[in-house]
């Protein structure tokens with residue numbers, strides 16, 4: 001297999017959920033390639049398959065059919081353990097609801113993904129401190145997460161996503177629980193990570209203001225890519 005610049009290559013990906021007698025085709029044949037270092041937004045109505053697609057890309061779920069190459073490795077056929085390994089090493093996740101441990105310091109939250117890894121306690125601390133610095137939270141390390149504003153919480157979540165040095169960050173509605181101004185601040189954080197570290201960012205959003213930050217916007221409808229728009233920058 002020749003090396004190339006694609007971080008994600010999806011070929012005819014389908015996902016069917018089976019619930020008893022009923023089947024629901026959430027993804028109906030998605031083919032799409034994302035270049036390393038890209039910043040991509042996914043939009044589409046509720047139920048169009050955005051989170052399902054993110055779960056496949058994030059190796060949280062397997063497609064029903066189709067092939068998925070992540071960094072030129074065929075991952076669509078891997079078993080759960082191998083998928084978990086890939087996920088932990090290569091992908092950082094950011095969620096709408098932050099998913100932080102309350103009454104736990106920002107620093108400890110960011111250290112968490114490394115606690116069960118081979119990384120030493122000292123390096124874990126250093127990496128977490130650096131990640132918090134990268135998202136503009138230097139000086140907030142010891143704050144408990146329930147003492148932080150929504151925007152600060154999301155910065156902690158982004159730092160936690162970065163601490164494994166992933167090649168890809170996936171964010172499902174990262175600004176969904178934030179006011180417009182704070183949402184824009186968070187997008188500036190993603191933008192600066194993307195520009196300074198060349199990290200690939202794929203995010204789901206309902207908010208047209210958020211898509212301004214993406215190079216390309218994919219519109220999903222009913223489990224299919226309806227169109228792709230390239231933003232002129």
Ligand SMILES: Nc1ncnc2c1ncn2[C@@H]1O[C@H](COP(=O)(O)OP(=O)(O)OP(=O)(O)O)[C@@H](O)[C@H]1O
Nearest residue numbers: 017019024026044045046047048049050051052053
């Ligand atoms: N675990 C599941 N089991 C069964 N059906 C599911 C499951 N997850 C999602 N679905 C269905 O698959 C379809 C796509 O869901 P998905 O969550 O991907 O939509 P979405 O575009 O993320 O929507 P939203 O904007 O509301 O988050 C929906 O019809 C949903 O009901």
Ligand SMILES: [Mg+2]
Nearest residue numbers: 050051052172
């Ligand atoms: Mg969703």
